[in-house]
Amino acid sequence: DSGVTQTPKHLITATGQRVTLRCSPRSGDLSVYWYQQSLDQGLQFLIQYYNGEERAKGNILERFSAQQFPDLHSELNLSSLELGDSALYFCASSVSGLAGVGYNEQFFGPGTRLTVL
Amino acid sequence: GQNIDQPTEMTATEGAIVQINCTYQTSGFNGLFWYQQHAGEAPTFLSYNVLDGLEEKGRFSSFLSRSKGYSYLLLKELQMKDSASYLCAVGGYQKVTFGTGTKLQVIP
Numbered sequence: 001d002s003g004v005t006q007t008p009k010h011l012i013t014a015t016g017q018r019v020t021l022r023c024s025p026r027s028g029d030l031s032v033y034w035y036q037q038s039l040d041q042g043l044q045f046l047i048q049y050y051n052g053e054e055r056a057k058g059n060i061l062e063r064f065s066a067q068q069f070p071d072l073h074s075e076l077n078l079s080s081l082e083l084g085d086s087a088l089y090f091c092a093s094s095v096s097g098l099a100g101v102g103y104n105e106q107f108f109g110p111g112t113r114l115t116v117l
Numbered sequence: 118g119q120n121i122d123q124p125t126e127m128t129a130t131e132g133a134i135v136q137i138n139c140t141y142q143t144s145g146f147n148g149l150f151w152y153q154q155h156a157g158e159a160p161t162f163l164s165y166n167v168l169d170g171l172e173e174k175g176r177f178s179s180f181l182s183r184s185k186g187y188s189y190l191l192l193k194e195l196q197m198k199d200s201a202s203y204l205c206a207v208g209g210y211q212k213v214t215f216g217t218g219t220k221l222q223v224i225p
Contacts, residue, residue, distance in 0.1 A: 002159065002161070035215075041217065042204070042215050042216055042217035042218055043160070043204065043206075043215040044215075045212055045213070045214065045215070048212065056212045058212060088157075090159060090160075104208070105150075105162045105165065106162070106213065107162070108159035108160050108161070110158070110159050111158075111159055113157075
């Protein structure tokens with residue numbers, strides 16, 4: 001158990017709909033990262049928040065948005081869903097905010113499996 | 118940007134040693150990570166290298182050559198539970214970029 005929690009575990013919805021994925025980081029971690037992993041694809045970095053502020057942005061679609069709240073939990077909002085959005089969505093957390101600097105291990109949550117029908 | 122290459126699949130025998138290679142091209146480098154991911158599960162951290170050389174941790178070792186843009190993960194005394202994907206990830210400016218992973222199958 002990494003200490004990172006994600007809800008829901010599974011989500012099935014229809015095209016055009018909007019969903020919200022939730023993540024609670026490990027106690028003491030200030031950074032939250034969101035990743036998308038499609039079948040046979042690598043982990044695609046979407047976005048990072050550090051202590052409530054957006055820190056880095058990856059290949060996140062305009063239909064997707066995220067935020068980090070004062071209690072440090074984060075939500076990823078996916079709207080106008082398409083079939084291609086079906087994937088595993090992982091949240092990870094780390095102590096510091098600079099993901100690429102120094103030893104900054106990321107701890108991953110169990111993921112949310114999104115299926116768009 | 119970052120470009121990371123690693124073999125798609127490998128097969129090895131239980132009890133043997135396997136080396137998984139990773140090459141990368143990066144516009145900024147702040148360390149290289151290896152993660153293990155079992156199918157449908159979250160990645161888990163294995164190792165981190167920022168200086169050239171070998172880092173050993175039990176049955177797992179990781180090597181880095183920054184000048185060559187090259188790393189490998191060495192797994193010794195393979196066990197069936199080592200069947201998983203192994204992700205090479207490069208720390209760059211403000212983010213970590215993951216490779217597509219090497220799927221290792223350990224056979225009896």
